[in-house]
Amino acid sequence: MVHLTQTASKQRSERRIAVRLPLQVRGRDSRGVVFEEDTSSENLCRSGAAFVTRFDVAIGSDLEIRIPFSNYAARRAEADFATQGRVVHVADSSTRGERLVGVQFTGPHFQRVFRPENAV
Secondary structure, eight states, X not given: OHHHHHHHHHHHHSOOBOOOOEEXXXXXXXXXXXXXXXXXXXXXXXXXXXXXXXXXXXXXXXXXXXXXXXXXXXXXXXXXXEEEEEEEEEEEOSSTTOEEEEXXXXXXXXXXXXXXXXXX
């Protein structure tokens, strides 16, 4: 139980940046059906991300996440970011039939730095 509290505290201590990046998400929904979806991030930090999905995913589910930089970083030859994540939060989205999902990266952490979209 202590471990969960420490993990939750660590998650909240990292600064989340509101930035929309394309995401490709693969995994299994709550019924065990394999899915793959192109979506975009709502926010992210070094150890996790939040995104909207039309699939019903359960807390504790493992997902594969890919951020394709090749289309958006033409100035620099950057490799796509690929990692695994565990679903730690699911909430209804403002869009009907979609859910806001928070994942904690269990694979490589995100190392790129962004400014929030609302920064001047």
